[in-house]
Amino acid sequence: MTATEEMLRQSLHARADRTALEPTPMLDVVRRARELRRRSRRTTLIAAAAAVAAVGVPAGLALGSAGPDSSPSPADTTVTMDSLSDLPMGAPPAVDYVLDRTYVSADGTKTELVVDPGSVHDAAPYSGGVLVATRSQAGDSVGIADQVLFGPGVQVENKSCGGEELAVSGDGAHAAYTFFDNGCDRWTSVVLRWGPTGEGTGDPLDIVTTNGQRVEPVGVTADRVLYNVVDSTGGEPRLRVYTTDEWGPPLEVKGIARASTWDPTAGRVAGCSVDGQCVVVDEGDGSVQLTLDPGETPLSFSPDGRFLATATASDEQSPTVTVRDSRTGDVVTTLAGDDAAFQGDESSVAWEGSAHLLIARVDGDGEALVRLGIDGSAELATPATEPTLGGYLLPGA
Amino acid sequence: MTSRRPEATRVDFESWLVAREHTLQRTALLLTGDPHSAKDLVQNALAKLYLAWDRIEQRERIDAYARRVLVNEHRSTWRRAWRRHEVTTEVLPDTGATSVEYDGTRDAVWGFVAGLPPRQRAVIVLRYYEDLTEAETADLLGITVGTVKSQAHKALAALRASVGDHPAIDRPMTDLNRQGER
Numbered sequence: 199m200t201a202t203e204e205m206l207r208q209s210l211h212a213r214a215d216r217t218a219l220e221p222t223p224m225l226d227v228v229r230r231a232r233e234l235r236r237r238s239r240r241t242t243l244i245a246a247a248a249a250v251a252a253v254g255v256p257a258g259l260a261l262g263s264a265g266p267d268s269s270p271s272p273a274d275t276t277v278t279m280d281s282l283s284d285l286p287m288g289a290p291p292a293v294d295y296v297l298d299r300t301y302v303s304a305d306g307t308k309t310e311l312v313v314d315p316g317s318v319h320d321a322a323p324y325s326g327g328v329l330v331a332t333r334s335q336a337g338d339s340v341g342i343a344d345q346v347l348f349g350p351g352v353q354v355e356n357k358s359c360g361g362e363e364l365a366v367s368g369d370g371a372h373a374a375y376t377f378f379d380n381g382c383d384r385w386t387s388v389v390l391r392w393g394p395t396g397e398g399t400g401d402p403l404d405i406v407t408t409n410g411q412r413v414e415p416v417g418v419t420a421d422r423v424l425y426n427v428v429d430s431t432g433g434e435p436r437l438r439v440y441t442t443d444e445w446g447p448p449l450e451v452k453g454i455a456r457a458s459t460w461d462p463t464a465g466r467v468a469g470c471s472v473d474g475q476c477v478v479v480d481e482g483d484g485s486v487q488l489t490l491d492p493g494e495t496p497l498s499f500s501p502d503g504r505f506l507a508t509a510t511a512s513d514e515q516s517p518t519v520t521v522r523d524s525r526t527g528d529v530v531t532t533l534a535g536d537d538a539a540f541q542g543d544e545s546s547v548a549w550e551g552s553a554h555l556l557i558a559r560v561d562g563d564g565e566a567l568v569r570l571g572i573d574g575s576a577e578l579a580t581p582a583t584e585p586t587l588g589g590y591l592l593p594g595a
Numbered sequence: 596m597t598s599r600r601p602e603a604t605r606v607d608f609e610s611w612l613v614a615r616e617h618t619l620q621r622t623a624l625l626l627t628g629d630p631h632s633a634k635d636l637v638q639n640a641l642a643k644l645y646l647a648w649d650r651i652e653q654r655e656r657i658d659a660y661a662r663r664v665l666v667n668e669h670r671s672t673w674r675r676a677w678r679r680h681e682v683t684t685e686v687l688p689d690t691g692a693t694s695v696e697y698d699g700t701r702d703a704v705w706g707f708v709a710g711l712p713p714r715q716r717a718v719i720v721l722r723y724y725e726d727l728t729e730a731e732t733a734d735l736l737g738i739t740v741g742t743v744k745s746q747a748h749k750a751l752a753a754l755r756a757s758v759g760d761h762p763a764i765d766r767p768m769t770d771l772n773r774q775g776e777r
Contacts, residue, residue: 202751203723209704210724214621217630221616222638224609230642314649315604587645 225585229560232316232587275574276532282559282566288577291567292550294370294593296321298586301328301348304370309348316587320545322364322373323395329375331362345377365415365423366593368462368501368549371395374415374423390415392423405442417460424451424460424467424481439469441481452484453477458496458544461503461524468496468506468524478506478524488527497544499524500552505572507547507555519547519557521572533557533570548592550579558590565589608648612641615658619665625720626669628709640665662725666717666735707757711750714738718746 199207294303296318301309309328311318317332327349345360360377367373374392390405390413412428416439427438439451451457454469454477461467466487470476476495478488490496490508497507497519506524519533546558550569556579557568564582567590569575580590619640623633643664651660708719714736721732722743729747733740 200751202755205700206704206708206719206751206754207723207726209701210625210708210720212701213705214625214724217621217624219617219620219624219630219633222612222634222641224605224612226638227608227612227641227645228605230638231645234639234642234646316646 228587229585232585232589275530276534277570277574277576282561282564282568282578282582285568285576285578287581288569288579291556291569291579293548293556294321294323295548295556295567296588296591296593297580298588301330311346311348313346316589318588318591319362320364321591321593322366322375323370324373324375325393325395329364329373331360331364331375333362345375361412361414363414363416364593365392365418365425366395367418367420372418372420374418374425376413376415390423390425392418394420405448416457417462419462422462424457424462426456437472439467449481451479451481453479453486454484459498459506461499464503466499466503466524468499470495476508488524490527494520497547498549498555500549500555502552504552505530507549519555519570521555521570530572531570531574533568533576545591545593556592558592560585560589567592604649608645611657615661616641618658619661622662622720622725623665623669625708625724626666626713626717628716636665636669640668643668663735666721669713669717670736703757704754707754708750715746715750718743719750722747 290306291302292304294301296302296311299311299313299315299318301311301321303309303323311321311328311330313330313332318330319333320331322329325347327347330346330348332344332346344356346356361375363375365374371394372392373395374390376390378389392415411431414426414428415423416426417424422441422443424439424441427440429436429438437455439454439457440448441451442448451467451469453471454467455472457467457469458476459468460481465481466478467481468476468478475492476490477486478490478496479486488506491510494508494510497509499506504524506522508520508522510518510520521530521532522528523530548556550556553572555570555572557570559566559568565585566582567579569577569579616637619637620633623636623640624630627633627636640661644661647660647664651657653660708716711719717736718732721727721735722729727735729740729743733743736743
């Protein structure tokens with residue numbers, strides 16, 4: 199080693215070794231890891247939307263313009279939550295949820311999911327157990343998941359390659375998912391299957407889509423399913439939304455490129471065009487029923503269809519959650535907070551009946567499910583605990 | 596799929612973190628040039644390492660894997676900055692940068708290293724701080740051994756030209772070693 203090289207070596211060691219560096223708390227590592235996971239999930243959606251051709255959005259009603267059959271909404275309230283510890287403790291969640299790698303049913307039954315930390319992408323009750331879609335690696339294989347069916351505490355079936363998105367009906371009685379009928383060959387022979395979540399209550403129905411299409415179920419009922427399709431068969435990928443039943447051909451939902459939530463009773467779909475404008479459309483003719491504010495994205499219709507939960511990203515980490523009257527667009531209540539983080543995707547919220555919205559949030563006090571009432575009330579549905587890698591996930595929203 | 600319990604993963608990772616993080620931090624400091632960027636780089640690398648923890652089969656090579664994650668993350672960072680056409684300040688404000696004062700050889704050398712382009716600096720840090728071979732450095736940075744040689748050669752030549760008039764540069768090795776012991 200020359201004198202110059204030795205001087206270089208000593209200088210680098212002196213520089214590095216004399217600098218006092220604080221150790222990284224384990225909590226920070228877990229939080230950052232979870233951010234990466236969440237960002238990966240978000241990227242999946244953005245990548246799909248960015249790849250599609252433009253879809254025109256007809257002019258529609260602006261927010262606040264009441265429809266002909268609208269009924270009065272509760273008064274607008276805003277809940278500003280500075281800290282999870284500010285909220286009183288309420289009853290446990292009345293819907294299923296996932297905390298990291300534990301599936302908790304509404305009756306309190308827990309099913310341990312034997313999967314990689316933070317890998318649960320979606321989950322749904324199915325065939326007497328819990329169907330879980332996991333991603334084995336962050337950032338690659340967009341839209342591809344392993345699907346595993348768990349019974350009470352045990353893995354009962356590994357469905358191997360399939361889609362990441364699962365859908366559960368509002369009454370929890372039906373679910374839908376996709377899988378590959380041809381090994382793990384991507385997006386060839388994709389089967390969209392939907393059926394009852396319990397055992398012995400009917401056979402599941404299957405649709406085999408054409409090659410090159412990625413299918414994401416969004417909503418399901420006893421006899422119909424709504425799903426997004428990314429069609430790559432014609433070169434430039436195009437995004438479409440369809441509904442179908444057991445008998446007829448799939449019907450395209452006009453006016454949106456990707457659906458977020460479905461109100462099957464009223465036949466309305468909330469979703470966004472590729473330019474990011476989000477609307478509520480009639481699933482039959484694509485007519486726009488409601489136009490959301492710029493930057494506001496739909497999350498979930500209430501089971502009775504009266505309310506629509508939305509997210510508005512003030513920054514990437516802490517969007518505001520708003521509950522609107524789904525027909526008039528009037529704001530019913532809002533959950534805001536400077537520090538509390540909400541990831542802003544559909545699996546971070548779920549309705550508990552039609553009067554309360556559960557929201558997964560995390561802040562310096564930990565992570566918890568917050569129950570937001572349409573009357574402006576807010577409370578904790580689960581105690582704030584130290585953040586986990588997987589965090590809270592609300593399936594079937 | 597894995598059957599490891601999350602608590603076991605966390606305890607296992609945290610044990611490694613306590614014992615080995617400081618080496619990553621020091622390398623990150625030299626790669627980035629400032630403590631704030633280094634902290635951010637280390638956190639990202641640790642998060643990715645944690646996500647992959649249960650999939651690392653050769654447990655005896657975790658340190659090498661961690662260093663690879665760190666360097667890859669750093670490469671991504673400088674490439675993103677290049678795509679955004681950002682101009683970053685490479686020279687630390689608290690180093691005295693290029694001012695060569697009495698016994699300030701190391702600061703002068705560090706000021707020079709901090710001013711190198713990211714890839715060349717990475718070559719220097721991995722070769723002369725991590726003591727990696729040219730082949731190991733090339734593998735880690737995804738470049739050829741020839742590129743490692745040429746980058747290091749250019750940097751050393753520039754260093755001699757930059758601080759060659761400093762008294763320390765012409766001292767015999769014994770003096771340099773004695774200086775390092777102080």
